[in-house]
Amino acid sequence: MLTGKQKRHLRSLAHHLDPLFQVGKGGSNEHLIRHIEEAIEKRELLKISVLNNCLEDPRDIAEELAEGAGAELVQVIGKTIVLYKESKDHKTIELP
Numbered sequence: 001m002l003t004g005k006q007k008r009h010l011r012s013l014a015h016h017l018d019p020l021f022q023v024g025k026g027g028s029n030e031h032l033i034r035h036i037e038e039a040i041e042k043r044e045l046l047k048i049s050v051l052n053n054c055l056e057d058p059r060d061i062a063e064e065l066a067e068g069a070g071a072e073l074v075q076v077i078g079k080t081i082v083l084y085k086e087s088k089d090h091k092t093i094e095l096p
Contacts, residue, residue: 002072002084006095010045010074013093014082019049023065027056033068040071040085044093050079 002010020039021032040046048065050058062081066073071085084093 002074007074009096010084010093011082014045014047014074017045017047019047019080021046021048023048023050023054023061025051025053025055027054028061028064028068030068033065036065036069036071036083040069040083041087042090044084044087044090046083048081048083050081052079
């Protein structure tokens with residue numbers, strides 16, 4: 001579980017990132033979650049965008065993706081999701 005200070009630090013780091021994945025009208029699925037798990041192991045911090053044609057609520061999608069990938073939900077703002085998971089092999093982010 002992340003503290004408020006840690007989330008604030010991660011949000012500042014994620015601000016400059018471009019979304020790596022997009023969730024469309026199909027919503028989240030096992031294939032997407034598997035790709036997120038692989039990418040988050042390398043990068044630790046991911047930004048995901050939810051497209052306008054997606055009928056599900058972005059917060060519901062964010063919780064589903066975070067749970068499926070075993071990551072921490074940092075932020076959902078508008079249709080943008082930020083996830084964090086500490087990497088085992090490629091640790092680069094030091095949390096306060």
